[in-house]
Amino acid sequence: MLRISKLTDYATVVLAVLAEDAAAPHSAAQLADATHIALPTVSKVLKALQRGGLVASTRGARGGYQLARPAANISAVDVIDAMEGPVGLTECVTHPGSCDLEATCRSGDAWQRVNLAIRRALQDVTLLELTGRTTTGEARAVTAGQTAAEFAAALRAGTLRARTIEGGVQ
Amino acid sequence: MLRISKLTDYATVVLAVLAEDAAAPHSAAQLADATHIALPTVSKVLKALQRGGLVASTRGARGGYQLARPAANISAVDVIDAMEGPVGLTECVTHPGSCDLEATCRSGDAWQRVNLAIRRALQDVTLLELTGRTTTGEARAVTAGQTAAEFAAALRAGTLRARTIEGGVQ
DNA sequence: GCTAACAGGACTAAACTAGTCCTGTATTTT
DNA sequence: AAAATACAGGACTAGTTTAGTCCTGTTAGC
Numbered sequence: 001m002l003r004i005s006k007l008t009d010y011a012t013v014v015l016a017v018l019a020e021d022a023a024a025p026h027s028a029a030q031l032a033d034a035t036h037i038a039l040p041t042v043s044k045v046l047k048a049l050q051r052g053g054l055v056a057s058t059r060g061a062r063g064g065y066q067l068a069r070p071a072a073n074i075s076a077v078d079v080i081d082a083m084e085g086p087v088g089l090t091e092c093v094t095h096p097g098s099c100d101l102e103a104t105c106r107s108g109d110a111w112q113r114v115n116l117a118i119r120r121a122l123q124d125v126t127l128l129e130l131t132g133r134t135t136t137g138e139a140r141a142v143t144a145g146q147t148a149a150e151f152a153a154a155l156r157a158g159t160l161r162a163r164t165i166e167g168g169v170q
Numbered sequence: 171m172l173r174i175s176k177l178t179d180y181a182t183v184v185l186a187v188l189a190e191d192a193a194a195p196h197s198a199a200q201l202a203d204a205t206h207i208a209l210p211t212v213s214k215v216l217k218a219l220q221r222g223g224l225v226a227s228t229r230g231a232r233g234g235y236q237l238a239r240p241a242a243n244i245s246a247v248d249v250i251d252a253m254e255g256p257v258g259l260t261e262c263v264t265h266p267g268s269c270d271l272e273a274t275c276r277s278g279d280a281w282q283r284v285n286l287a288i289r290r291a292l293q294d295v296t297l298l299e300l301t302g303r304t305t306t307g308e309a310r311a312v313t314a315g316q317t318a319a320e321f322a323a324a325l326r327a328g329t330l331r332a333r334t335i336e337g338g339v340q
Numbered sequence: 341g342c343t344a345a346c347a348g349g350a351c352t353a354a355a356c357t358a359g360t361c362c363t364g365t366a367t368t369t370t
Numbered sequence: 371a372a373a374a375t376a377c378a379g380g381a382c383t384a385g386t387t388t389a390g391t392c393c394t395g396t397t398a399g400c
Contacts, residue, residue: 004172005387009281028345043347050347058345058346060398061343061344061399062345062400063345114291114292114295118172118288121290175358177358197377211358214360217377227376227378228366228367229367229378230367231368231375
């Protein structure tokens, strides 16, 4: 289900490196080296992040890229929006009128609500958490009875460990 | 950002019709007629839903499709999983080892957590809500300060209206 | 003025999506 | 038994998207 593009994934890896040493600018070549992603690709990612306002660039010799603001103020939504554009879950979210079914379709509203729910969830995950440096909490099993609200709180607190996902939630 | 496929969207429209009259089986042709989606496409969608266990089929004359269980017990995740497979947000969620960066990449964990957060959010939206029949609540503006937890509660209660999304959450 | 480094866009190959169609099988009706 | 209805499964095509590369221009430092 629901996939983010590979480039978006790369973006978080690159941003993680930038977050680690936020003081100095890093050239695309340096970042390519640090992340083991091909230079042209890193370059493409950085340009998108720059346009999205997540990194600041300085040209010329000794130039490079830096985070535009503290890692704690950059959320997963920001990264996805910068890399993939503010596209919605369905066509009708972003381009009303483009779907022939709008008259008969009664589920459009709902997808928009789901869309918002997802954005909210993504907004609560900061780059700081994406880099893994705040996940020091105890591993905690996800029980079937846990509500979304509890989960969101746990996610924010960093008490969930990834491996509990495997095999699916259902 | 994050898109569901058109077919998944169709699936909810088709399921909505099935939910409306859960007693009798509906043929693919009937459903195509009711939804204004082309027959071969409806057919494809229904086959996927059948494999996913969301609808039950009966062959032969007077056969057709019915919901396999009450609409309240079918969530958005179920629909997405049935239509698009249990693919994760990133490659490494579903196919560990397929990514060259796993050694250096420290954000994999986090995407998996985000993935889980999204699954949770989607799990709390039932087909009943997707059909729009439970969204009778008062429209309510989404303020910037609203937490994910509050949002999830509001979503469940159906007090959020879709149009509040437009222009983005940020 | 030479070199380092970003900016912007063009381009290609591969993968995925949407949509259609065909052949087969099960069930009911006549 | 035959005919009609309806699902099952898979093959196939066209179009779009994604990933990745490359080239040309511009800006800043030494």
